Amino acid sequence: MNEKALRTLEYTKIIERLTELAGSSIGKELCRNLKPSSNLAEIEAAQKQTSDALSRIYQRGSISFSGVQDVRGSLKRLEIGGSLSALELLRIAKLLETTSRVKSFGRLENSDREKDSLDDMFDGLQPLANLYNEIYRCILSEDEIADDASPALAKIRRSIRQTNDRVHTQLASLVNGSSRTYLQDAVITMRNGRYCVPVKSEYKGQVPGMIHDQSSTGSTLFIEPMAIVKLNNELRELELQEQKAIEAVLAELSNMAAAENENIADNFRILTQLDFIFARAMLSKSYNGTEPIFNEKGHINIKKGRHPLLDKKSVVPIDIWLGKDFRLLVITGPNTGGKTVSLKTVGLFTLMGQAGLHIPAFDHSELSVFDEVFADIGDEQSIEQSLSTFSSHMTHTVSILKEATNRSLVLFDELGAGTDPTEGAALAIAILNELHSRGTCTMATTHYSELKVFALTTPGVENGCCEFSVETLRPTYRLLIGVPGKSNAFAISGKLGLPEHIIEDARSRISEQDESFEDLLSDLEHSRITIEKEQEELARYKAEAASLKAQLEKKQERLDSAKERILAEANEKAHTILREAKEYADETIKNFNKYGKAAGVSISDMERERTRLREKMNAAEKNMAKKTPAKVKKAVDPKALRVGDSVKVLSLNLKGTVSTLPDAKGNLFVQMGILRSQVNLRDIEPIDEPVITASNFNRTGSGKIKMAKSSSVGIELNLLGKTSDEAISELDKYLDDAYIAHLPSVRIVHGKGTGALRKAVHNYLRRCKIVDEYHLGEFGEGDAGVTIVTFKK
Numbered sequence: 180m181n182e183k184a185l186r187t188l189e190y191t192k193i194i195e196r197l198t199e200l201a202g203s204s205i206g207k208e209l210c211r212n213l214k215p216s217s218n219l220a221e222i223e224a225a226q227k228q229t230s231d232a233l234s235r236i237y238q239r240g241s242i243s244f245s246g247v248q249d250v251r252g253s254l255k256r257l258e259i260g261g262s263l264s265a266l267e268l269l270r271i272a273k274l275l276e277t278t279s280r281v282k283s284f285g286r287l288e289n290s291d292r293e294k295d296s297l298d299d300m301f302d303g304l305q306p307l308a309n310l311y312n313e314i315y316r317c318i319l320s321e322d323e324i325a326d327d328a329s330p331a332l333a334k335i336r337r338s339i340r341q342t343n344d345r346v347h348t349q350l351a352s353l354v355n356g357s358s359r360t361y362l363q364d365a366v367i368t369m370r371n372g373r374y375c376v377p378v379k380s381e382y383k384g385q386v387p388g389m390i391h392d393q394s395s396t397g398s399t400l401f402i403e404p405m406a407i408v409k410l411n412n413e414l415r416e417l418e419l420q421e422q423k424a425i426e427a428v429l430a431e432l433s434n435m436a437a438a439e440n441e442n443i444a445d446n447f448r449i450l451t452q453l454d455f456i457f458a459r460a461m462l463s464k465s466y467n468g469t470e471p472i473f474n475e476k477g478h479i480n481i482k483k484g485r486h487p488l489l490d491k492k493s494v495v496p497i498d499i500w501l502g503k504d505f506r507l508l509v510i511t512g513p514n515t516g517g518k519t520v521s522l523k524t525v526g527l528f529t530l531m532g533q534a535g536l537h538i539p540a541f542d543h544s545e546l547s548v549f550d551e552v553f554a555d556i557g558d559e560q561s562i563e564q565s566l567s568t569f570s571s572h573m574t575h576t577v578s579i580l581k582e583a584t585n586r587s588l589v590l591f592d593e594l595g596a597g598t599d600p601t602e603g604a605a606l607a608i609a610i611l612n613e614l615h616s617r618g619t620c621t622m623a624t625t626h627y628s629e630l631k632v633f634a635l636t637t638p639g640v641e642n643g644c645c646e647f648s649v650e651t652l653r654p655t656y657r658l659l660i661g662v663p664g665k666s667n668a669f670a671i672s673g674k675l676g677l678p679e680h681i682i683e684d685a686r687s688r689i690s691e692q693d694e695s696f697e698d699l700l701s702d703l704e705h706s707r708i709t710i711e712k713e714q715e716e717l718a719r720y721k722a723e724a725a726s727l728k729a730q731l732e733k734k735q736e737r738l739d740s741a742k743e744r745i746l747a748e749a750n751e752k753a754h755t756i757l758r759e760a761k762e763y764a765d766e767t768i769k770n771f772n773k774y775g776k777a778a779g780v781s782i783s784d785m786e787r788e789r790t791r792l793r794e795k796m797n798a799a800e801k802n803m804a805k806k807t808p809a810k811v812k813k814a815v816d817p818k819a820l821r822v823g824d825s826v827k828v829l830s831l832n833l834k835g836t837v838s839t840l841p842d843a844k845g846n847l848f849v850q851m852g853i854l855r856s857q858v859n860l861r862d863i864e865p866i867d868e869p870v871i872t873a874s875n876f877n878r879t880g881s882g883k884i885k886m887a888k889s890s891s892v893g894i895e896l897n898l899l900g901k902t903s904d905e906a907i908s909e910l911d912k913y914l915d916d917a918y919i920a921h922l923p924s925v926r927i928v929h930g931k932g933t934g935a936l937r938k939a940v941h942n943y944l945r946r947c948k949i950v951d952e953y954h955l956g957e958f959g960e961g962d963a964g965v966t967i968v969t970f971k972k
Contacts, residue, residue: 180214180215180530180551180552181551181552181553183554183575184526184530184551184552184553184554185214185530187526187554187555187556187557188523188526188527188530188552188554188556188590189488189523189527190215190527190530190531190534192488193462193487193488193527193531193536194210194211194213196462196465197210197213197458197459197462197536198210198211198458200458200461200462201244201454201455201458202243202244202245202246202247202454202458203244203245203246203247203248203249203450203451203454204249205247205249205447205451205454206244206247206451206454206455206458209451209452209454209455210455210458213534213535214534215529215530215531215533215534215552216533216534216535217533217548217549217550218548219473219475219548222473222532222533222535222548223473224296224535225459225534225535226470226471226473226532226535226537227295227296227470228296228297228456228459228535229456229459229460229463229470229535229536229537230460230470230537231295231296231297232297232453232456232457232459232460233460233463233464233468233537234295235284235285235287235297235460236457236460236461236464237464238287239284239287241457241461242280242281242284242457244277244281244450244451244453244454244457246273246274246276246277246280247274247277247447247450247451247454248270248271248273248274249447250267250270250271250274250443250447251444251447253267253270253271254440254443254444254447257433257436257437257440258437258440260437261433262426262429262430262433263429263432263433263436264321264429265318265320265321265322265324265429266321268314268318268429268432268433268436269314269318269320269321271310271311271314271436271443272310272311272314272315272318273311274443274446274447274450275306275307275308275310275311275443275446276311277450278304278305278306278307278446278450279306279308279311281301281304281450281453282301282304282306285297285298285300285301285302285304286301297453297456300449300452300453301453303445303449304445304446304449304450305439305442305445305446307439307442307443307446310435310436310439313432313435314432314436316328317329317428317432318432324425324428324429328425328428329424329427329428329431331424331427332421332424332425332427332428335417335420335421335424336421338417339414339417339418339421342410342413342414342417343414345410346374346407346410346411346414347367347374349404349407349410350367350374350376350404350407351367353376353386353404354366354367354376358386362376362377362378362379362386364377368401370391370392370401370403371391371392372415372418373391373403373411373414373415374403374407374411375391375392375401375402375403376401376402376404377394377399377400377401378399378400378401378402379398379399379400380393380397380398380399380400383400383402386402386404387404387405388402388403388404388405388408389402389403389405389408390402390403391403459535459536459537462536462537463536463537466485466487466491466539467491467539468487468536468537468538468539468540469537469538469539469540469541469542469544470537471528471532471537471538471540471544471545471546472543472544472545472546473532473545473546473547473548474545474546474547474548475547475548476502476503476547477502477506477547477549477585477586477618477620478501478502478503478545478547479499479500479501479502479525479529479545479546479547479620480499480500480503480544480545481497481498481499481500481524481525481528481538481540481544481545481546482498482540482541482542482543482544483496483497483498483540483541484496484497484498484499484524484528484538484539484540484544485524485539485540486520486523486524486527486539487527487531487538487539489520491539495517495657496540497517497520497521497524497657497658498658498660499521499524499525499658499660500660501525501620501622502547502620504639504641505639505640505641506615506618506619506620506621506639507611507614507615507620507621507622507623507634507637507639507640507641508621508622508623508640508641508642508643508660509611509623509624509625509630509631509633509634509640509641509642509643510522510622510623510624510625510643510644510645510658511624511625511626511630511631511642511643511644511645517645517657517658518592518624518645519556519592519624521622521624521645521658522554522556522590522591522592522622522624523554523556523590525588525590525622526552526554526588526590528540528546529546529547529549529552529588530552532546533546533548533549547588547620548586549586549587549588549620550584550586550587551582551583551584551586551587551588552587552588552590553579553582553583553587553588553589553590554589554590555572555575555576555579555590555591555592555594556590556591556592557592569596569597569598569603572596572597576591576594576610580610580613580614583614583617583619584617584619585617585618585619587619587620588619588620588621589614589619589620589621589622590621590622590623591610591611591621591622591623591624592623592624593624593625593626594607594610594611594623594624594625594630595607595610595625595627596625596626600627603627604627604628604629604630605629607623607625607627607629607630608629608630608633611623611630611633611640612633612637615637615639615640641660641661642660642661643658643659643660643661644658644659645657645658645659814864815860815863815864815865817840817841817845817860820837820840820841820847821837821840822837822838822839822840822893823836823837823892823893823894823920824836824837824865825865825866826849826863826864826865826866827863827864827865827866828849828851828856828858828862828863829862829863829864830858830862831851831856833851833852833854834851834866835849835850835851835852835854836849836850836894836922837849838850838855838893838894838895841860844859845859845860845861846858846859847859847860849863850894852923852924892913892916892917892920892922894917894922894924894925894926895925895926895927895928896909896910896913896925896926896927896928897928898910898927898928898929898930898936898940899928899929899930901936903935903936903939906929906936906939906940907939907940907943910927910940910943911943913925914947914949914950914968915949917970918949918970922970923969923970924967924968924969924970925967925968925970926956926965926966926967926968927940927965927966927967927968928964928965929964929965929966930964931962931963931964937963937966940966941953941966944966944968948971949970949971950968950969950970950971951969951970951971951972952968952969953966953967953968953969954966954967955967
């Protein structure tokens with residue numbers, strides 16, 4: 180892609196934002212060097228990586244790559260057998276530590292998920308925990324090696340400490356002894372790496388030793404006493420041995436790192452690539468980006484696209500399509516109406532998409548792969564080159580015409596402006612016609628009416644406009660494709676207060692043909708608005724009709740289901756009635772035959788049998804006439820109500836326990852789980868729960884048990900004024916009773932005070948097996964003076 184288009188379409192600003200999101204220096208370098216590709220396979224692979232990284236960010240949050248250090252130079256030295264410094268080894272350890280953290284981030288919990296494009300990268304990471312743990316064990320900082328890095332180093336440093344102690348002992352005896360009067364100050368100092376004492380110059384003969392330095396005034400000499408010269412020499416030798424031992428430790432660590440040189444190099448390469456990919460994903464997340472669908476046919480279909488550099492709270496989304504039914508779009512409309520933003524949005528989305536970046540638009544937006552994007556946007560006047568705006572634009576246009584093909588995207592802003600309108604319009608039409616004949620995808624903005632006519636009369640060319648409200652004198656920033664824009668110059672001037680006679684004079688000076696064309700555009704605009712309103716109304720009616728149809732279908736389904744059920748029940752009942760009637764008839768005939776044949780059977784016996792059958796029929800009729808009695812609400816006796824009683828709040832359909840007795844108006848508080856609410860006596864009814872005693876110990880229907888003693892358990896225990904032992908004893912019994920009473924939670928009042936009682940309560944609750952969770956009260960619950968306890972279910 181040409182650099183001018185990247186700058187003009189502000190692609191470089193997107194890259195600046197992307198670079199800020201990378202954590203490592205190499206990741207930032209990859210971001211800075213990101214350029215759009217024209218290879219469809221590469222573009223789709225990059226888009227897939229960005230999407231997969233974004234999915235992982237939404238699942239597990241973001242991850243930092245700031246620990247990725249550039250270790251390529253160190254790895255090169257290891258490759259040729261060199262030894263690394265402490266700082267270089269620490270950088271490798273930091274890289275491996277980051278490798279371990281990133282690999283852990285890459286392990287997603289769902290093992291049944293489909294493999295994504297990043298799994299191979301995460302699987303290729305080798306944390307080498309033993310190596311970086313060993314480096315951290317031996318190297319405390321770039322200037323400090325641990326004593327236990329090696330046995331030899333530990334022994335040498337132990338000798339150094341012992342020799343130092345001997346030196347300080349002898350010097351202390353000198354400083355604090357008889358030689359004190361010869362010293363400038365009673366201090367021990369260092370000169371050239373050797374211990375010295377500050378001696379007054381006039382007493383230099385009284386303190387035998389080696390002179391290492393003197394003060395600027397010459398009044399003080401820094402002398403190394405002869406008594407410690409040997410010890411200082413030993414220290415110097417030990418320091419040299421220490422340096423050799425440190426070099427041996429670094430060499431050993433370097434050998435360990437050299438054995439893993441290839442794995443470390445792979446880790447560095449993968450981490451920098453992941454840093455680059457996740458930076459792209461974070462950029463997408465910042466503007467709610469989506470992955471576009473790509474084609475190579477020149478088709479563009481952007482749905483609700485938002486320019487990523489504009490405030491996403493105020494930018495108006497636009498819909499743009501191009502390349503399928505028409506490959507040339509001419510956009511007209513007033514200034515500040517959004518024409519240039521529309522051009523830049525299409526161009527920038529194309530560059531971003533081909534660079535593997537998501538675009539801020541709705542899902543399934545479509546972009547095409549172009550070999551080149553050309554943009555002639557903005558004021559191109561060049562004083563240095565003595566070029567006017569028109570000349571500069573035309574110079575750029577000439578270069579575009581030399582290179583544009585049917586796989587190019589060309590964007591013109593105010594094509595042909597800056598010169599005579601008649602000639603400028605003619606030139607603009609000729610240039611657009613040339614590009615159109617090549618099959619180049621082109622978008623151009625203009626004020627020329629001639630270009631509107633060109634778009635209306637040429638196949639494969641379409642008009643578009645940025646909507647403008649004459650009433651508010653503000654653009655709506657909506658892009659309308661298929662409608663040419665009207666200049667609205669006269670209407671806007673009138674709204675701004677230009678006298679009517681001047682407007683009429685201006686109107687009389689334009690040709691009748693131009694005026695007719697503008698009137699036609701105005702009529703088209705009014706027709707468009709009317710059609711849009713009618714379409715909205717039709718859509719609303721269709722939605723209502725669809726809703727009513729769905730409701731009617733559901734109602735019909737319910738009726739059909741009820742009808743089938745009623746018929747089935749009626750058939751079943753009819754069958755039962757017929758069966759019983761047959762049984763009655765059979766029994767009657769049987770008895771009649773029995774009584775008719777039997778001699779001496781009285782009429783009274785037959786009447787008794789008849790009466791028995793009649794009673795049976797009456798009983799059946801009585802059962803048929805029975806109706807379910809209406810449920811009567813149980814009244815609450817305020818005088819019999821007690822704190823802790825179980826009640827049901829009718830308006831909420833919840834069970835709870837009484838927290839306070841009712842006031843004069845019948846209002847009281849009921850605790851329903853963690854909810855404590857004020858209700859009226861009219862809104863509650865008592866709940867009869869079975870009380871378990873020795874004679875009726877069994878489970879209720881719901882499986883809940885309630886002891887007789889638990890009926891009086893309240894939801895709050897006040898421990899104020901009690902000692903810790905007294906409080907814990909009372910708390911133990913209260914929690915047992917409350918748990919048996921199936922209270923979901925209780926309040927323990929212990930006050931703030933010194934905090935001793937609260938600490939004792941919390942220590943007990945921590946060990947209590949029936950407690951699920953406890954926490955200090957929040958605002959409105961008693962604050963830190965109260966603990967809320969929730970029982971296990």
